[in-house]
Amino acid sequence: MRQLAGLFIATTLLAAPLRPAAAETMLSLSVPREHAYWIGDVLTHRAILALPEGYQLDRSTLPRSRSVTYWLDLKDVAVSPVKGSDEQALEITTRYQTFYAPLEPKRREVPAYLIRLNGPDGFRDLEIPAWSFVTSPIRPILATASPEELRPDDRYAPIDARRAQIATVVSALLGLVGLLGLAWHQAWPPFHHRAARPLTAAYRQVSRVARSGQEDRLRLVCLALHRGLDGAFKRPLLGADLDSFLAARSEFVPLQAPLQRFFAISGALFFAAPNAQDQAASDIALSEAPMLEIVDLAKRLAAVERGRL
Amino acid sequence: MIEPTQKPSCSGAGNDRFRRLDDWRTRALAAEAAIGQVIIGQQSVIRLILTAIFCRGHVLLEGNVGVGKTTLLRAVARAIGGPFTRVEGTVDMMPSDFLYTAFIGEDGRPRVEPGPVLEHGEGLAVFFFNEINRARPQVHSLLLRLMAERRVNAFQAEHHFPHLQVFADRNQIERDETFELPAAARDRFFMEIGVAMPEAPADRRALAFDTRYHDVDALVAEVPTETLPYRELDDTARHIQEAVATSEALEAYVFALWEALRRPEVAGIEIEGVDTARLIRGGASPRGISALVRAARATAWLEGRDMVLPEDVRAVFVPVMVHRTFLSPVYESRRDEIMPALIDAVFASVPAPAAENRS
Numbered sequence: 119m120r121q122l123a124g125l126f127i128a129t130t131l132l133a134a135p136l137r138p139a140a141a142e143t144m145l146s147l148s149v150p151r152e153h154a155y156w157i158g159d160v161l162t163h164r165a166i167l168a169l170p171e172g173y174q175l176d177r178s179t180l181p182r183s184r185s186v187t188y189w190l191d192l193k194d195v196a197v198s199p200v201k202g203s204d205e206q207a208l209e210i211t212t213r214y215q216t217f218y219a220p221l222e223p224k225r226r227e228v229p230a231y232l233i234r235l236n237g238p239d240g241f242r243d244l245e246i247p248a249w250s251f252v253t254s255p256i257r258p259i260l261a262t263a264s265p266e267e268l269r270p271d272d273r274y275a276p277i278d279a280r281r282a283q284i285a286t287v288v289s290a291l292l293g294l295v296g297l298l299g300l301a302w303h304q305a306w307p308p309f310h311h312r313a314a315r316p317l318t319a320a321y322r323q324v325s326r327v328a329r330s331g332q333e334d335r336l337r338l339v340c341l342a343l344h345r346g347l348d349g350a351f352k353r354p355l356l357g358a359d360l361d362s363f364l365a366a367r368s369e370f371v372p373l374q375a376p377l378q379r380f381f382a383i384s385g386a387l388f389f390a391a392p393n394a395q396d397q398a399a400s401d402i403a404l405s406e407a408p409m410l411e412i413v414d415l416a417k418r419l420a421a422v423e424r425g426r427l
Numbered sequence: 428m429i430e431p432t433q434k435p436s437c438s439g440a441g442n443d444r445f446r447r448l449d450d451w452r453t454r455a456l457a458a459e460a461a462i463g464q465v466i467i468g469q470q471s472v473i474r475l476i477l478t479a480i481f482c483r484g485h486v487l488l489e490g491n492v493g494v495g496k497t498t499l500l501r502a503v504a505r506a507i508g509g510p511f512t513r514v515e516g517t518v519d520m521m522p523s524d525f526l527y528t529a530f531i532g533e534d535g536r537p538r539v540e541p542g543p544v545l546e547h548g549e550g551l552a553v554f555f556f557n558e559i560n561r562a563r564p565q566v567h568s569l570l571l572r573l574m575a576e577r578r579v580n581a582f583q584a585e586h587h588f589p590h591l592q593v594f595a596d597r598n599q600i601e602r603d604e605t606f607e608l609p610a611a612a613r614d615r616f617f618m619e620i621g622v623a624m625p626e627a628p629a630d631r632r633a634l635a636f637d638t639r640y641h642d643v644d645a646l647v648a649e650v651p652t653e654t655l656p657y658r659e660l661d662d663t664a665r666h667i668q669e670a671v672a673t674s675e676a677l678e679a680y681v682f683a684l685w686e687a688l689r690r691p692e693v694a695g696i697e698i699e700g701v702d703t704a705r706l707i708r709g710g711a712s713p714r715g716i717s718a719l720v721r722a723a724r725a726t727a728w729l730e731g732r733d734m735v736l737p738e739d740v741r742a743v744f745v746p747v748m749v750h751r752t753f754l755s756p757v758y759e760s761r762r763d764e765i766m767p768a769l770i771d772a773v774f775a776s777v778p779a780p781a782a783e784n785r786s
Contacts, residue, residue: 341782353774356779357738358738358741359738385736389674389676389736390674390733391674391733
């Protein structure tokens with residue numbers, strides 16, 4: 119199995135003078151993995167060469183298949199064009215076979231070799247660099263290992279985590295309190311049995327609608343507050359029910375007069391004769407007073423509901 | 428800025444008709460107060476009867492024996508004025524007993540004269556049928572025509588009673604020898620008003636110990652007569668219906684109530700021990716809803732408004748709609764328990780004003 123190592127080397131051509139364009143030859147190497155070789159293993163090395171324009175490889179400069187050293191044979195050399203490459207690119211594959219029989223794992227180096235490129239401006243020499251690998255013995259390891267041979271442990275360096283622990287606990291507590299508060303505010307379990315706050319929800323809607331530029335926002339504001347009051351009364355609250363509502367929810371008694379006024383406005387807006395409604399609508403267009411009254415009433419009702427007034 | 432109408436806007440409109448309506452309202456409230464002085468602890472019943480009078484609708488009173496139904500109707504009849512006739516329902520009564528009185532004349536010959544309905548001619552204003560459920564269905568049938576068309580055939584001629592208003596009462600204590608009113612006859616009654624004993628202890632003590640209430644004739648005589656002239660009531664009722672407005676929002680409200688009463692299961696109404704999908708057998712007719720709207724208009728007018736509010740509808744819903752709503756036979760025996768729960772649930776299910784009201 120090969121270990122691929124992409125290595126881009128920008129080499130300066132050795133012999134030829136530099137020219138402004140096409141001065142560099144791109145060399146990419148695919149070196150075999152570094153270790154786990156035994157005697158007789160074959161190692162394949164690839165060098166991919168992007169030639170400058172007009173240059174060609176001088177094949178006579180390629181290394182020959184031979185016995186490189188007493189322990190290393192170059193089995194064969196192949197050159198092939200790289201498919202799919204826009205530029206003129208060649209792949210030089212060299213297959214070596216190692217016959218080195220080490221007594222212990224040992225790094226061996228495969229020597230570099232030179233190739234020549236011929237071009238319009240003469241030739242250039244390019245070195246395919248040396249590379250190395252670790253070969254291992256195929257006999258059992260005879261030397262016995264002892265604990266003393268192990269490198270000593272690093273010195274114990276205690277880390278003071280107390281601050282981080284305290285910060286974690288405090289953050290967790292704050293998060294929990296926040297979550298409980300949110301659950302209570304939104305009436306999620308286990309606070310879902312808490313009394314609903316229809317008037318608070320109504321106030322939110324009232325203020326949102328009041329800020330909008332909708333043409334019929336007074337009607338929408340009235341409807342929102344009606345629904346809030348319905349929720350507080352736990353059934354539709356009509357104007358005639360106001361006394362019984364205030365008797366049941368005495369905290370709203372201070373708002374009796376504005377509530378009566380609200381029902382009167384709402385009655386005129388929704389239940390007056392159609393021509394009277396038109397008149398009311400045009401009157402309202404001239405004055406924002408009813409809208410402000412209702413928004414203020416909704417705000418005060420919500421405040422009473424939340425026990426803040 | 429809009430100012431809600433607390434006083435009828437028709438006042439000051441400069442229109443004679445509206446001025447007359449204001450005048451009529453003053454008289455109606457005066458009559459209500461006068462009757463309330465005589466019939467104590469029945470203010471809501473008196474208001475409902477006045478509402479029916481100004482809608483020209485017939486009224487069926489229902490309640491226990493001795494709670495003052497007859498006295499109340501006599502007092503109301505006195506306030507209306509005009510010819511008044513009263514019959515007692517009996518099991519052997521025949522329709523002809525309404526129309527003819529047969530007797531032996533001084534000359535010893537049998538004579539047939541006009542009966543209770545005909546004896547006052549076409550000016551008959553109040554026909555009071557006591558214990559209506561003791562009469563047989565044949566009698567109910569005649570009454571049906573009298574109420575619906577205000578006319579009967581007798582002596583080979585048709586007699587018309589343009590000002591007639593029928594009041595009837597029945598007691599629900601006895602079931603023996605009584606005949607339940609057919610659905611059609613009940614639907615002809617504009618309102619069925621339950622009369623209960625006065626709630627306030629002071630009122631009940633007065634009724635027991637105050638000698639003023641022991642002599643019914645003298646008591647009824649205290650009511651000023653003809654404060655609500657019967658010949659003008661038809662016109663007044665028509666003018667009230669024209670003068671009091673109903674908005675789209677109110678139409679939507681009434682329609683939603685109607686739907687909820689007709690199909691409670693669709694409105695999501697649940698009543699313990701009742702399959703609401705099988706509860707309603709019939710009723711809640713268009714005629715009933717029309718009566719409801721008329722009664723609501725009259726109520727609004729009596730309250731001094733020129734527009735109908737949802738509370739006006741609610742005030743008359745039970746007397747106008749309940750007796751027109753017929754339950755499946757399996758539930759009819761529990762009517763007294765189921766109907767209040769149903770009506771309560773219907774009103775709890777319909778908000779007012781509602782968002783979809785906006786056209």
